[in-house]
Amino acid sequence: MNIVVCVKQVPDTSDPDTEVHIDSTGRGVDESKFSFVINDADNYAVEEAIRLKEKHGGEVTVVNIGPEGANQVIRMALAKGGNSAIRLFDEKFAFSDIVATARILHSAIKDLSYDIVMTGCMASDDGFAAVGVTLAQMLGIPHAAMVKHVEVIDEKKLKVGRELEGGLMEMLEIEIPCLLTIQTGINEPRYASFKGIREASKKEIKLMDLSAAGLGDDMVGEAGSVAVMKQYSVPEVGELAEMLEGDAGETSTKLAQILKEKGLV
Amino acid sequence: MNKFKLMSVRPEDCFLVEGKERILESYEPYLSDESKMDYKPVSAIFFPENTAQVVDAVKRTTGQGKGIVVSASRTGVTGGAIGVDNASIISLEKMTARLGEWHFQAGVKIEDIPVTDKDYYPVDPTEATASLGGTIATNASGPRTFHYGATRNHIKALTIVLADGSVLDIHRGEVVCENSKFVLQHRDGEIVIPIVGISMPPVKNTAGLFLKEDMDLVDLFIGSEGTLGIVTEAIVETAPLPVNRLFLVIYSDTESKALRLVEAIKSKPRFTCLAIEYFDHNAIALIRESDALLNIPGDVVCAVYLEILNGDEDIQEKIDETLASCGLDPEWTWAGFAEGDMLEMKRFRHDVPERVNAIIGARKVDIPGLHKIGTDTAVPEGQLRRILSFARSEVEKEGLQYIVFGHIGDNHLHVNMLPRSMEELKKAEKLHIAIAEESVRLGGTVSAEHGIGRLKKDLLKIQFTEGELAAMKSVKDALDPQGVLNPGVML
Ligand SMILES: Cc1cc2nc3c(=O)[nH]c(=O)nc-3n(C[C@H](O)[C@H](O)[C@H](O)COP(=O)(O)OP(=O)(O)OC[C@H]3O[C@@H](n4cnc5c(N)ncnc54)[C@H](O)[C@@H]3O)c2cc1C
DSSP: OOEEEEOOEEEOOOSTTOOOOBOTTSSSBOOTTOOEEEOHHHHHHHHHHHHHHHHHOOOEEEEEEOOGGGHHHHHHHHHHTOOEEEEEOOGGGTTOOHHHHHHHHHHHHTTSOOSEEEEESOOTTTOOOOHHHHHHHHHTOOEEEEEEEEEEOSSSEEEEEEEOGGGOEEEEEEESSEEEEEOTTSSOOOOOOHHHHHHHTTSOEEEEOTTTTTOOGGGSTTTTOSSOOOOOOOOOOOTTOOOOOSOHHHHHHHHHHHHHHTTOO | OOEEEOBOOOOOOOOEEEOHHHHHHHOGGGGOOTTOOOOOOOSEEEOOSSHHHHHHHHHHHHHTTOEEEEESSOOOSSSTTSOOTTEEEEEOTTOOOEEETTEEETTOBGGGSOOOSSEEOOOOOSOTTSBHHHHHHTTOOOTTHHHHOOGGGGEEEEEEEOTTSOEEEEETTTOBOBTTEEEEEETTEEEEEEOOOOOOOSSOOOSSOOOOTTOBHHHHHTTSTTSSOEEEEEEEOOEEOOOSEEEEEEEESSHHHHHHHHHHHHHSOSSOEEEEEEEOHHHHHHHHHHOGGGOOOTTOOEEEEEEEEOOSTTHHHHHHHHHHHTTOOTTSEEEEOSHHHHHHHHHHHHHHHHHHHHHHHHHHHHOTTOOOEEOBOBOOTTOHHHHHHHHHHHHHHTTOEEEEEEEGGGTEEEEEEEOSSHHHHHHHHHHHHHHHHHHHHTTOBSBSSSOOTTTSHHHHHHHSOHHHHHHHHHHHHHHOTTOOBSTTSOO
């Protein structure tokens, strides 16, 4: 069972103090204060891939689009049990939308021998939740999205569970090769061990730029995108809202005052 | 030079809230701190925004013949900032301004001190909402103190308001003790501070005043717990920001192997550790109960946490060899490079105190007087196994529930005892004294990081002779003859 798993490096916004500021271009955010982590859903995808490999044999290939700093996320996936990795990077990839992003991933994955391709169901930074399914289309394989259960029936088929509203689980059979976008909570991701990290440092991360990917300038970045990102903005504060500033002590005192004034307490 | 001119700063009107009833109704949290000691209402709380307003608050309070409680983030665990009779509180919580690149008002929280691309302030108490001034007053430390030293090593300059309202603005290196004294001059005369060197243990220490014959005046105020002056501003010394770190939790099936690892790392360092922390078998059991997601393997008895500077190329090999030489398995580890990994691993450190509080909290429902007893002792190099086995055998003899965790790199382990009854509480209090006595006998301190405050004054007598305590008292008498600053704290 050969599995390709796509991982993205995203800013760690789990810390409530993380401040997001739009940069001077208006089309990006100031990343200098961020620490970066693996996208949450991708972390589950890596774990699911490694578990399937441990049970059924085969290899796990980690694929990433990202700058050199993303090696850290790739190395951790290798430390947990990934066999090899490909990192795609080129300045020209900037501002790629979902279609261009899927195209870049496709260029690296199409020549690999795989049974399953896995992605996280959504990236926590841009929230598109569409790269995985677009990639499936380009690869010409069936897909299931929001997957929370994977079972191998035989060499040709998987049984997968998709999480629906209201806690419902939709069980379906899907033919191999296929693409699954993995939902968080499908498993309990393991931690990397020092031994794993030692071994990962010896594994190769293959680098691919635009030409190695066999793509043209007009296939990636803004030129290769269907949707063009114009500008970020922060929603304006509505007139009916009053923002309380200060620490917890100050804001709670002010809040109590307001509630008293309005006769609500 | 041992002489220095005090400044006279024109007081600026300071905002305050007055009236015991109003304070009890709306400002009660300001009367207590994390020691959870019983407190008294005060008649006024001042909220200065700068040094001149602190001067105003001091003069108005002392003018009424009242004492002053200095209060900051109130995360202290020894009752230094609680409301007491016949006193006003001066809260520094509004003094959070950045005055220069590394120059801050004292109320700024440690977690709000900025990190630049190159530098950071490396003092890292576990409770990061603690204020800069509070950490200076208690000479606070944290896991990385193993590498960087405690707060004392990172303070370049202080602005301090003294009990008489005069202001001292000193840089390290400017005023050094000569002829066993410091002389502070003001318009109407001078304050002579007599300095008698006392024996200070070769460990990280916050018990008592720092007194040395050739000391710097800045050091007198660090760790003085607000008894000698109110720190209003500080310039801190930074360290280069480590860019590449390896975070490691190493599991062990015996305590002996874990201790061997710590000894190996310290005696023949082959790589640079910023922090070395320890969690004993009882701590691991608590973490297992509270945080199943951490998935600690079943046979694990204890764990060591390392934060390593990931510098040279063959560092991983060196770590591997060190683990092997101690009989430890590199597979039985949890490792990461990213800040996020480190934050995850911090769950280890946070789960333990949280679980302890939850257990004691549940027992308090039936027995309200109950609380945990935690030691804060440290011992010199080579004495760790002794104090650990002493504490363990004494506590186990009495059948108390306990856990051991903490800053093992600095030979500073917290023994937390969790009494189930008032009778056990009494036993735990006695054991606390016994462990403190044994630590001092081994050449260590009764308090390595939390300070003495109002809660641990009994312990000071274990560590210092009458003469040494008298030497501290004469410093206090010189700077604060009326005893207005933090009455009942430390001395
Ligand atoms: C969960 C938890 C974890 C902790 N972990 C650590 C740790 O790892 N390391 C450690 O060292 N401590 C630790 N502490 C203890 C506490 O955080 C420190 O003692 C801290 O330095 C107190 O800072 P604060 O601003 O809260 O001071 P406060 O509690 O407000 O005051 C502490 C003492 O300092 C005096 N003081 C405060 N500000 C000033 C000032 N500007 N000038 C003069 N005197 C002043 C007060 O009068 C009082 O005596 C911990 C506490 C908790 C609750």
